[in-house]
Amino acid sequence: MPVILKLLTAALFTLLSLAAYGEKLRIVTEPWAPYVYDEQGTMQGLDYEATVIVFQRLGVEVQWQFLPWKRCLAMLEQGHADGVLDIFHNHEREALLLYPSEPLSEVEFVLFYANDRRHPVQHLKDLQGLSVGTSPGYLYGTPFSESSLFTREPAPSHEANFGKLLLGRIDLVITDRRVGQHVIKTMALEDKVSQAPLVVSRQQQYLAVRRGAGMDLLVQRFAAELKRFKQEPAYAKLSAKYGGIPAITASERTVEQQESGAP
Template sequence: MPVILKLLTAVLFTLLSLSAFGEKLRIVTEPWAPYVYEDQGTMRGLDFETTVAVFQRLGVEVEWQFLPWKRCLAMLDQGHADGALDIFHSPDRDALLLYPSEPLSDVEFVLFYANNRPHPVETLDDLRGLTIGTSPGYLYGDAFSESSLFSREPAPSHEANFGKLSLGRIDLLITDRRVGQHVIKALGLEGEVSQAPLVVSRQQQFLAVRRGAGMDLLVQRFAAELKRFKQEPAYATLSAKYGGIQAITASEHTVEQQESGAP
């Protein structure tokens, strides 16, 4: 039997097995707008809608659940979830998770500060003695995570971090550029918060699943279909809808249009 036929047969058996028992893939994620979020009871976002489209083409039903990111990771560890949306690759997770070869999107972690307490940092050394708001379970890169120059203070949500920044309880916060701009707009903080020039790290986001029978083949099919979908007009439409984010520059508080399209 040709290799490709064996692959397709194994995937088919996996999907039929799920269907026979009325099972769905249980995918967990944290609201991470504009990549994935809930809007008036409806789940939306560039990576969410892309993943839904790909799974529909593969004939896979998915049960979605929003949780704090640290809880998402615990659900994966305990076997209570089959996968996670918008997770970064980490060698520490390779024994548990399978990652498609094709990422969903790219993340650029930057710092935000309150305009009435400016900290336009350009290097990590500029953070010396400061307190930086973080999110539990997120990977910001070794240089940031292992530095002893500054303190890190977690918050339960991105909105909570921006609230603490506005109240002066932290000096800066770190989050993805697009996410930060989305929260600033949602909270009405335009003109009150700016982005510092420093890009702390860049990482790719994936839809990863727990290792198990047939999952390696499902991941391969997901990657192939995702790559195909990204070449189509439907993905270009999603990118235009969620990709164009305006970023407030750190030095002049002017608006700069970020490149629209795939992250």
């Protein structure tokens, strides 16, 4: 039997099995506005809505669940979830997960500081002796994660990190630029918090699924349909709704770790 026919048969068997037992593809994620979040009981966000549209076109039903990020990863490892939304491509996770060739979006990790305790960081070395609020399970790039110049202080949520920042319990917060701007706006901190110049790292984020029968072809179909959707006016409208986030394709940028203005 040709390889492609085997893949098609496996994928069809997987989807038919889910339908026969009334099951849905179980996807977990952490609120990560404006990419995916809950607004008064309604899930929304650029990556969430794009994923919903793609799966609708593929005829795949999805069951969504919001959890802390470390819990999302545990659910995948334990087999209690089939996929995860907005995860970075990490080679250590390839034994467990399949990634589409097409990313959903790109994040840019930057630092935020309180205006009454200014730390306009331009290089990692400027963090010496400081404390930075982080989120458990997030990948910020090796230079940041392995540096001994500063301390990393995890918090259960982005809001908690910014709360600690205002209380002076940490010196800076690291998060995606758009996520930070959204939290600042939501918490009405526009006059109290500023962004430092340093770009710690850039990462593409994906919808990834656990390895299993038919999942490889499902990932291929998802990537193809997502790429097609990104070329449509509907995606441009969706992007504009969430701050004009541009479409990112795999060929436009590879995952990189860098410092802005680094010598």
